[in-house]
Amino acid sequence: MINEQKRLQKQQDIEKTRKRMQATIDPDNYEYVPEKKQTDYYDNDINQNVAIYVRVSTDDVKQTTSYELQKKYYEDFVLNHPNWTLVKIYADEGISGTSLKYRDEFIRMVADCKAGKIDIIICKNVSRFARNVTDCIGIVRDLASLKPPVGVFFESESIFSLKEDSQMALTFLATMAEEESHTRSRSMETSLRMRLDNGIPLTPKLLGYTHDANGELEINPDEAPTVKLAFYMYLYGYSTEQIANTFIALGRRSYLGNIKWTAGSIVQILRNERHCGDVYTRKTFTPNYRNHLAKKNRGERPQSRYFNHHRAIVTRDDFIAVQRMLDNAKFGNKSILPELRVIDSGILKGFVTINPRWSGFKETEYFGAAKSVYLITETEQECIPIEVKEEYQLEVGAGDFDLRGFEITRSEFFDSVRRPTVTFGDKKMKFSMECVRKFGEKNYIELLVNPFERKFAIRPTDKNNRNAVMISKVSNATYYPRDISSSAFSNTLFSLFGWNIDCKYRIIGSLYEQDNELAYIFDVINSEALFKPYVLTTQELSKEGQVSIQPLTPYGKRIRAIPEEWASSFGKQFYLHELSLAALESQSEDDWKLRLEGQLFKTGKKIAITEFDELKQYIKQEHKGVTPQEAHHE
Template identity: 40%
Template sequence: LSINEEEAATVRLVFFMYLYGYGPSQIAETLNQLGRTTKRGNQKWSAATVQGILTNERHCGDVLARKTWTPNYLDHKSKKNAGNRNQYRMNDHHEPIISRNDFVAVQHMIANARSGYRGTLPSLHVIEEGALRGYVIVNLTWAGFQKQDYLDASRSVLTQTEQTPSEIYYSLPNQGEFDLREYELVHKQFFGSQLDESITFSKGSIYFSTSCVNSFKKITHIELLINPDQQTLVMRPSSKEKKSALRWVKAKGDQYYPKAINNKVFMPILFDLMTWNEQYKYRVKSIKRKNPSGEILIFDLREPEIIIPNESRHDVCNPETRPASKIKPLTSISSRSFVAYPAAWAEGFGSSLYADHQPPELLNLPRDVISDTQNDGKPFEREGEEVIDTTSDEVLHEQINSLINSMKQEANKDVE
C-alpha cells in the first residue's frame, strides 16, 4: 500500500484535532468548511465519517483481515464480524500515516467518550505508601480497563506476601479467662438495620445508605479505592477538583441524601473480580476508621448480603436436595426479592471468637497516629511496557494550524 498524500493530510488533521480535544462533530464541520473530500469522493462530512477514520487501523500501518463475514452463501450478504469468526491482524504491514502511539491513544479516548468521559488519556493510579498501599483508585468513567489491569496495578507496588489474601489468625484465651472456643461471633449481617453504613452494588449502579452519608457529614465528593487481591473497597473524602472524585449525594437545603450512581464501566469489572452474579445485588457493610490523617470507610467485599429476585429462587436451589418449595429464608421476603448469604456461612452463625477476620488495613490504621490515608496515587506503568508517548499539545497545535493553512491555500488555487 502506498500513501496518497492528499488523503493522508486529511487523516493527520483528523487525528491531531481529536488528540487535541476536538470532537468528531467539530472535526467534520472543519473539514466541510475546508472543502475536503472523503475517501469515497463526498464533500459532506459527518461525525460517523470522522469516527471511521479514527478507528481504521490501516492509518498506523496495520491490516485487520476478516472485518466482515457472510452468514448465508445463498444471498451473499456480508455482516460486520462481531466475534462471529476469527480475525487476523498484521502489524507494520505498510508505511503508517500516523504513529502507533497516537493511534492507541485515540482508541482509549474513543472508549472513554462512549462512557461520557472526555479529556486526558486514561490511566490507573495506585497508592504506593501508607495504610492503603496497593489500593487502586477507581474512576467510574474510565473505560478500556479489565480486571487484570487492576490486579497488575495493585501488585506493582506490593511484595508477593502482601498480594496474598490475609490469613485468619487464631488466639487462645488467657489464663483465668472463660474458655469460649466453642462459641461464635455472629455475623453482623444477621442483625440488619437501616442504620448500618453500607453500599449496594448492582450490575449497573452503586447506592450508598443514608448512614454512610450521615457518617461523612457535609462531604459532597468521595473517592473509591479497591484492593483487588484482598477484595476490599475503601471510601474516603475527596475534593471535587480530582478527576476521580465522585459526587455521591444530593442536597435539599442543609440536608444531604444518598444519590444513586448509574455506572456500566467499573461494575462489570467488580462483578468479574468477585465472581458475582449479574442478576443479583450485593450489599456490603462497612467498618469506619478515623484518625488524625482523615477518616475512611472499609468494605469487606467477601462478606456481602446477596439480594436475589424472587423469580430467581429456583436458580439457587438444588432440586434433588432442597427444592424451591422447601426453602425457608432467614429473612422476610418482600414482594420482589429476598436476602441470602455466602454459602460458606451455612456451617454456623459466625466465626470463632478468637479468630481475627479483620481486613489487613485495620492493622495498619491505628486510631491515634497519622497513617497517610489521603495519599495520592501514582500512575501505573507495566514493567517492560513502553509508555504511550503521544504527540505533545504544542506540536499538535502547530501541526493543526499548518495543515489547515495548507488546505486553505489548496482550496484557493482550485478556485483560481
Template identity: 40%
Template sequence: MATEEEKQKVRDRQKGYRQDEIVVIKAKEPVSLRDTRSELRVCAYCRVSTDNIEQTSSFELQKLYYEEYISKHDNWKMVDIFSDEGISATSLLHRDGFKRMIEECKKGRIDLIVTKSVSRFSRNVVDCIDTIRMLKSLNPPVRVFFESEGIDTADSTSDVMLNILAIFAQEESHTKSEIMQWSVDNRFARGNFLTPRLFGYKIDKDKPDRYIIVEEEAEIIRLVFSMYVTGYSPNEIADTMMRLGYVANIKGEYKWTSATVNNILSNERRSGMIIARKTYTPDFTTHKVRKNVNQRNKYQMVNHHDGIVARDIYNEALRIKELRRHRNYDIIPSLSVIKEGALKGFVPVSVKYSGFTIDNYLFASDFAYELDSNGNRREEKSKSIDKNRLSAFDLTGFEKVDSQLLASYERPILWFSNNKMYFNRACIDKMNGAHYIELLFEPREKLLAIRSSKSNHQFAIKWVIDKDDKLTPSTKTSSGISEILFDTMEWDNSLRYRMFGVKRQKNDDIVVLFDLNNAEALKREEYQIIDTNEIKHKTISLYDDYYMNHFGNDFYQDIYSMRLYLMDVFKKWNLDANLISVEGDTEWITIAKQTVDKHLAKLMEVENEQGWFNSKKGRYWWRWGCRWGWRIQL
C-alpha cells in the first residue's frame, strides 16, 4: 500500500511544471465541404436493389442528380459516378461498382465520396463501419458524406450517429427480408409457383404459371432419362448426346457434360411435379443459398403440368442416383430364369442391383415351372426321390448332419454380411480356378449356386485377384442380394453368415451349391490378453436352439439333399441352357428400352456410314448395347 508521502508526490506532479513555456501546435481542422479554398476529388455512389423497370428509372435519376450536384461546387472535381443496379447492400460480395470505387480510393485518386444515405452505402453494420474506418486510415484519408443524414465522416463526432444509423439500416433490411420471405411462402401455399423457361417446356401464354411441352426438346429429355434408368452413366449419356448432335439447353448450345445430364435428371418438373423452396437463404447479410433439408417449409404439387417422362422413370432415376452416390449400384439386369436342366428354377443374380424384391425372384423362378389353378408349382415326377437309389437302407427318421456342425476350411465356404460377400480359396479350387462366376438364386428352395462364366456375361462376377500367378479371393459388394437374403431369411444385420457348399461335377460342368437354410451365424467379439493387455478379436458361432436336440433335417425332407440327388440322376445338366427372359418388365421400363433402342439405331446408322463402327470405340458401344438385348438394325 502506498504511503502518504508517495501519494503527495503524485498530487504535486498533476499540478504541472513550467506550463508557461509550453507552445501548443494545433491540429489541422478538416476542410469544410463548403470551403472553396481547397480542391476535392469527388465521386458519387448510387444503388438500387432491384432491376425492374421502375427502379431503372430511379437509378438513372440518381446518376443525373449527382452529376449536377457535384458540378455546383466550384472546388469539387468529379472523378466518376460508381453504381450498382439490382444488387442488395447487405453484402459487398457482388457489388462490383462499390468495389471499383474502393480500389480507386486505395490508389489515392479520391478525397470524398458522396452518397444519398447510410442505407444506400451499406445495410450491413460490420461492412459499413469497417469500410469507413479503412477509408479514414488511407493516406490521404477518404471521407464519406451521407447527404440525407448530413453526416461527414471527417467529423470526429459522426462515429456514434453513424453506428446508430447503420444498425437501423441493417434492421430495416432484415425486416424487408422477413416480409419477402412471408410473401414467397404465402404465394407458394396458394399454388402460385415461379415457372421460368425450362428445357423441354415453354410457358403457357394463357396461364403464365403453367408449362407446355416442346416436343423436339422433350424427346431429348426422354432419351436422357431412358438411358440413365437402363444403365448408362451421366458421362456416357453426355458422350452419346454429343455424337447425336442434340441440343443441350434453351440457349441452343450443343455442349453436353455429366453436370448437364445430372441437372436434367434432378429436376422433378420433367415429371409434371413441382417442388418450391428447395433452397433457402439462412442469413440475409451474406445471401448464401443452402439446400433446404426441412429447415423451411416446402411446397409440392404432384400434377402441376403435363410430365415429359413418367413418374416411375423419374423416381427410378432418383433411386439410381442415390445408389451411385453410395457406390452400391449395378446396371439394371434382365430378370431371367433357367428353365431346364440341373439348375431349373434358378435365377441369375446381379449382386449390387437392389431394384428387385423377393417377389420378383419368386415370380421369375416360378416362370420355369407349370403352375396349377392356385398359382402353385406342379410337382414333377422327376422330383420325387427314389429311396432305393439313395441308399440300400431305409433312412426314414434319420437326420442329415448339418454342414455347420462339420466346419472345415477345406470345404467351399460363402460368407454374407449386410452388404458384402466373400468366397474362400477352396471355392476357387473347386471351380478349377475360374476367374469369373455367376451367382444363382432359387428363392423357393432357398439355395444358392455358382457356376463359371465368361467375362462379358451380363451377370459375370470377377471374384478373384490374379497376383504373382496366384489367385486370391476378393471381397465383393453385394448390397442388392444381401438385402434380399437378410430379409427373407430373417437374419440379424449385425451378424455375418457362413454356409458350406457342395461341389457337383459332370464332365467339364461344375456347380457348387449352398444351402441358405443351414447358414451359420457368426459374431465378432473382442477379448483381452491378461499378461499384455493386448486387445484381440475372435469369431464365435451362434447355433440355433434346434441343434440342441437335432443334427439336421430329416434325410428325405431335406430340400438341399433333394436338389443334389436330382443333379446326380440327371443324364444331362444343360448348364449352358439359355436364360429365359421373364415377361415381367413394367410398361415404363419397356418404353425406356425402346427409346434407347431407337436412338442408338439412329446413331449406329449415321456413324456406320462414316466408318466409325469399325473403330475400337464403336465396337465397344455395339457390344454394350447388345449386352442388354438391344437389337439394332443397321
C-alpha cells in the first residue's frame, strides 16, 4: 500500500516537471542578451594589441641568425592582420628557457600584460616560451586570470591558451620541452666526461694566455706580466684590495678589457691553477638543469688534474704558497709558511706549538712532529697509562702508616671556581680567572699540544711571537678572561683529543713553575664534557627532566659529564701520586726547559718560494713609478 502511494506521487512530480518545461515565453516580457565575443586568435575583425616574444638560448652566431629571422618573420606576420597593433617585440638573446632568471624581456612583457597594454602574445612554439613546466603553465594561467584575460598563441602547435581544450595539449608539450632540455643537459655531461677520460680538458680563455691554432694555451706576452705581478705582490705582503688599486692606477686590463679591478677579481687570478701550468677540471658542476646554479664540486663529480699541461707564468711552489695564504687569510694569518715546531726535551717534551691563525696543519702532521723527538719505544710507552706500565715497589720504614688502598681525592670534586681551567667549544676557548690572575701582565701566551699524551699546555710568550694569543683583557687595571677564537685549529684539536664537536669540554690544569718560568698543562684524560639536555634520550632523564643516570650531573643550562673512572674512585692511589711527584722533584734544571722554543718540524714536501729580493725587484720594475700603499711587514 505504501509503495503504491510513493509510485503515484512520483508520477505526479514528473508530470509537473514536464508542464513546467513546456512553458511558453511571452515576447513582450522577455529579452535575450547574447554573450560578448571572446578573444580568439582566428578573429581578424577585433582590434587587439599584440606582443611578439622570441628567444634563443645561446649567443652563437648561428643562433643570432635564427633570432633575427624570428623578429623579421613576426613583424610581417602582424602586418598581415589589419586589426592588430604591434606593441613590441620582446626578445631574449642567449638566455636559457629553463628558468625566468635573466629573462629580462620576458619579465617585462608579463608586467606589460598586467598593466593592460597587451591583449595577445604570439610565440613560435612552447619551448621558446619556457622549458619549465611550472613556469609555462603557471604564467599562462596567470595571464588568463587577468581582466581582461591575455592569451598566448603558440604558432607551431596551433594552440591558443584561452581556449578551454588547450590545457591538456599545452601541459603535455611543456613537459616535452622541459624533458628535451634535461636530455641535452645529460648529453653535455656525457660529452664532458668523455673528454676528461681521453685527456682533453676544457681550457677556457683567461688572463695571461691565448689559444693557438690547435686550441692549446700559450702565454700572452702582453697579459702575463699582470698575472705575475698579482702573485708577486701577494707573496710580498700586499692585500688583494691593494693589488686591485695598484692595477687600476697602472691601467692594467683584465682579459675582458676592463680596467676596473676589485679584490674579488684579484682572488680569481690567484686561485686559478692554470697560471702555474696545471689544469684542474670540474671545480664546479651544475646539479639542477632548471636553475643552472653552479655548485662547488666536493666529490660529487669525478675530477682530473693535469700537471705541466702548458707553460707556466708563475712557479707551482709560488702558487701553492699563495693558496695557503688565501686559505688562512680569514683567520688573520699573514705569513707564507707558518712553522710547526716541537719541543724536544724538558717537561714539555713532545709538545707541538699551535699557530692560532693557520688551519693547514692536520692531525697526522701534529703526530709526526711530536713523534720526531721521541724514540720508538718512548712513543709506544707514552700511550700506556701509568697504572699498567709496570709494577712499582716502595721502601717503608718502621712506624710508617700503611696507606695502600687510600686515594688522594680529586680536586675536581671540590670548588672549581678557583681552579685553573680551560673550556673549549663553539670555535672558541676561554681560560679561567685563576689562569689569568697567574699570568697577570704577561697576557700573551703560546698554545701547545702533545697528541701522544693527549695534553694541552700554555706558557707566556712575547706579543711579537707570531703564534701569540691574548689570554685576557684589561678593565680598570684588572685582567679578565677573554674568548679566544679557535676557528683555525678547533676541528683538528677536537679530532686529536677524540672529542665531539657538538659538546663543550672543560679541563682543570696543573701549574708548573720555577723561578720566573711557568706553564699550565691540561690533561685531556680528565676532561669534562658539557652538553645540552636534548642530547640525552628520554630514558636518561627523570620525570622532572633532571639527569637520572651517572656520571652525568646538571651544570647550569647544560649537563656535565665526567670521566667514567671518576664515578668509581675518589682519585689516584696515594703511592702512585707520591711516585709521580717524586719523579718531578728529581728533574734537573736542564729538564725544566719551559722556555725551549722548539725545533722546526718540516711537514710534507718543501717548496721553494721566490726570494724576497726578487719579488721586490719585479714589483718595483712593474710599478713604473706608481707607488701604491705599502703593506705592513712584520
